[in-house]
Amino acid sequence: MAWNEPGNNKPGSGGGNPWGGPPNNKGDIQDLFDKLGGIFGGDNNELPTGKLTILISVALLLAWSGFGFYQLDEQKRAVVLRLGAFHTIVGPGIHWNPPFIDTVIRENVTQQRSYTTQGAMLTEDENIVDVQLSVQYNIGDLRKFTMSIRDPQHALEEATDSAVRHAIGSSKMDDVLTVGRDKIAVDVQSRLQKYLDAYNTGIVVTTVNVEKTQPPGAVQAAFDDVIKAREDEQRVQNEAQTYANTVIPEARGLAKRVFEESLAYRDRAIARAQGEAERFNALLAEYRKAPDVTRERLYIEAMQEIYSNNSKVLIDTQNSSNVLYLPLDQLKNRNTSTGATTDSTTGKTLSPAEIDVLSNQLEEKIRNNKQSSGRADSTRNREAR
Numbered sequence: 001m002a003w004n005e006p007g008n009n010k011p012g013s014g015g016g017n018p019w020g021g022p023p024n025n026k027g028d029i030q031d032l033f034d035k036l037g038g039i040f041g042g043d044n045n046e047l048p049t050g051k052l053t054i055l056i057s058v059a060l061l062l063a064w065s066g067f068g069f070y071q072l073d074e075q076k077r078a079v080v081l082r083l084g085a086f087h088t089i090v091g092p093g094i095h096w097n098p099p100f101i102d103t104v105i106r107e108n109v110t111q112q113r114s115y116t117t118q119g120a121m122l123t124e125d126e127n128i129v130d131v132q133l134s135v136q137y138n139i140g141d142l143r144k145f146t147m148s149i150r151d152p153q154h155a156l157e158e159a160t161d162s163a164v165r166h167a168i169g170s171s172k173m174d175d176v177l178t179v180g181r182d183k184i185a186v187d188v189q190s191r192l193q194k195y196l197d198a199y200n201t202g203i204v205v206t207t208v209n210v211e212k213t214q215p216p217g218a219v220q221a222a223f224d225d226v227i228k229a230r231e232d233e234q235r236v237q238n239e240a241q242t243y244a245n246t247v248i249p250e251a252r253g254l255a256k257r258v259f260e261e262s263l264a265y266r267d268r269a270i271a272r273a274q275g276e277a278e279r280f281n282a283l284l285a286e287y288r289k290a291p292d293v294t295r296e297r298l299y300i301e302a303m304q305e306i307y308s309n310n311s312k313v314l315i316d317t318q319n320s321s322n323v324l325y326l327p328l329d330q331l332k333n334r335n336t337s338t339g340a341t342t343d344s345t346t347g348k349t350l351s352p353a354e355i356d357v358l359s360n361q362l363e364e365k366i367r368n369n370k371q372s373s374g375r376a377d378s379t380r381n382r383e384a385r
Helices: 025-039 049-066 142-147 152-169 173-177 181-198 217-289 291-308 328-332 352-384
Strands: 069-072 076-082 085-090 093-096 102-108 113-122 128-139 203-214 312-316 323-327
Touching: 069 076, 076 142, 085 142, 102 142, 113 152, 128 152, 128 173, 128 181, 152 181, 173 181, 173 203, 181 203, 217 291
Parallel strands: none
Antiparallel strands: 069 093, 076 085, 076 102, 113 128, 128 203, 312 323
16 A cells, blocks of 8 residues: 555554644644634633733843843943933943844943063164063043044054154163163153043053063173172262261361360360460569579479489489489389388398488478579579669
């Protein structure tokens, strides 16, 4: 029997068997509407078109409105576009915008972003250097960042390359490799910010760091020697400055002390001279009153001063050919336990009594010499008159 003959239950034949023909979609849809009609209280044979439409519309409206809620944290801001045009900027919190009508662009405005570039560049003195530079930035104007330019990151890269090459091309190679790196970084940051503002990118450059500058590899060793020599020069200068800071204050202090001592010596010398002058004037007045007495007193004071500074005295005694030697320094340090002193000239041991006798003889001889000198002076004065 062929499959397409009546009564055949094979696939492709008609009948109730699902393999006998295409499905009865109309009957299935009718059954669904009958069940929904029963739910809404209508006749099972009638299709509740109005109520079903309302139910589907409410469900779609709830689903549509549910997709419109979103939340922003403290670091993010969002640009809202309504029908493709700028509408507003919203801050942190929970927000709602109608889906398919508003477009929300979220960006982290507090994140510190970074961009690094490296390349060989030509300096002012026509030398080639390898420069590595990093730029740190964040979003300053979210509307410009999202609406004024298609690719702000690409604009930043192009502007950075232009600013770096301009700064390096305006500097000499020695400055780029050594002390001029900080100045180059400041120049690049200022110039780069001007470019970004002109492009309306909304980007704010916070820091530009020149990470590394080096000459080509063929001359790297020579430049390393130059840099080392400059570092040694700076170190020696610092040591010299440290030494100067130590020596100069000491020299100034010493000069101040010598100056103060000279002032003190001047004042002391002036005071001593004035005292001596006053003493001489007072002595002159006394001498005019009693010349002999004053002369004798001056003689005694002079001899006392002379003998007080001498440790040895030689005495020419009368009626004797011996010269008496008095070691006054030894007499001062004589043995107090025995009370005896040995004469270094004769080797004789002198007792305290003998020492007193010799002292008396010495005083008497000095007194006689002064009296003889006084009488001779008086005689000369009388003869002179």
